Each structure stands twice: as structure tokens, then as C-alpha cells.
Amino acid sequence: MFRTLSQLVLVGALAASVASAGDFKTEALNRVSTLEKKFTELAAAMPEDSYKWRPGEGVSSVSELYLHVAGANYGLTRFIGAAPPEGMDLRGLPESTTDKDKIAPKLAGSFAHLKGAIEKMDVGHADEAVKMFGGETTQRGAVLNILEHLSEHLGQAIAYARVNSVVPPWTAARNN
Numbered sequence: 001m002f003r004t005l006s007q008l009v010l011v012g013a014l015a016a017s018v019a020s021a022g023d024f025k026t027e028a029l030n031r032v033s034t035l036e037k038k039f040t041e042l043a044a045a046m047p048e049d050s051y052k053w054r055p056g057e058g059v060s061s062v063s064e065l066y067l068h069v070a071g072a073n074y075g076l077t078r079f080i081g082a083a084p085p086e087g088m089d090l091r092g093l094p095e096s097t098t099d100k101d102k103i104a105p106k107l108a109g110s111f112a113h114l115k116g117a118i119e120k121m122d123v124g125h126a127d128e129a130v131k132m133f134g135g136e137t138t139q140r141g142a143v144l145n146i147l148e149h150l151s152e153h154l155g156q157a158i159a160y161a162r163v164n165s166v167v168p169p170w171t172a173a174r175n176n
Helices: 003-043 048-052 063-080 102-121 141-161 169-175
Strands: 129-132 135-140
Touching: 003 063, 003 102, 003 141, 003 169, 048 063, 048 102, 063 102, 063 129, 063 141, 129 141, 135 141
Parallel strands: none
Antiparallel strands: 129 135
């Protein structure tokens, strides 16, 4: 089957690389699910009237923050080969509504899209180069950038909640 030791080593290294990429995909999906749960719980805990609150002039409101996250979940998947739904206005999404009941399904749909895009990633191509924001990374790197973006905005959402006297539900549950 293998003629040389180097062929055997090469096949083993390739198999380890593919397994590692698959593990990365599972870990990324787990992290997205955790972030989704926190965003969803926090958005639900925020009172309707706080959705128009913003920390200062020119700074995103609560509704704009959640809709920005939704738009990014749809748009950033381009870098891993998944286009946003046809006809979706990603640029206008953050200002499209302040209605809490309209934002929740947009946020949920965006996380479903993101998870679907990661699930469809071909792990054999995870280390292929992609251009992202004027630089170059890999598909794996693009997923890490998406996770970083979500994590940064979760921190922002937590700060917005706390300023509006809302304790994040996972913290409240831990304190009870």
C-alpha cells in the first residue's frame, strides 16, 4: 500500500490535519451556540423601552447592536463560502426596527445561518487562504474572526444591559 515510510508519514499528517479541522469545526459550532444562547437570553431580558436606549449620540442603540450582530452573522459568512439570503439589506438592517418582537427572529435566523455555514464548511479547505477586510487569512481564521466579533459585541450587550439595570440571565441564575 505505502511504498516508503515518508508516504506513510505524509498520509498520517494529512489525516491528523483533517481530524484537527473537524475538531475545530465542532468547537466553533459549540462556541456559536453558547454565544447565541447568551445573546438570545440577554435580548429577551431587556425591556422593550430599552431597545431605543443608546449610551451617547452617534453610538449604536440596543436595537442597532442586536441587528448589527444579526447582519454580521449573515454577511461575514461570505468569507467561508456562504452568501447571505438573497435580497437581504444588510447595510440597512441595524436601523430597520426598534421593535423587540421583530428583532428576536432576525437574531435567531442569523445564528441559524451562521451555524449552517460552519456546518457546510469543507474541513479539507479550512486552511485555504481567503481575503478578509483587506488582509488575508484562512477559512479557519475567518471563523475565528467571526467568533471574536460576536464576543466583542456580547461584551457590549452586557454593558448595555447593566447600564439599564438588567442582570444577564446566566449571572442571575448563578446568583440564585
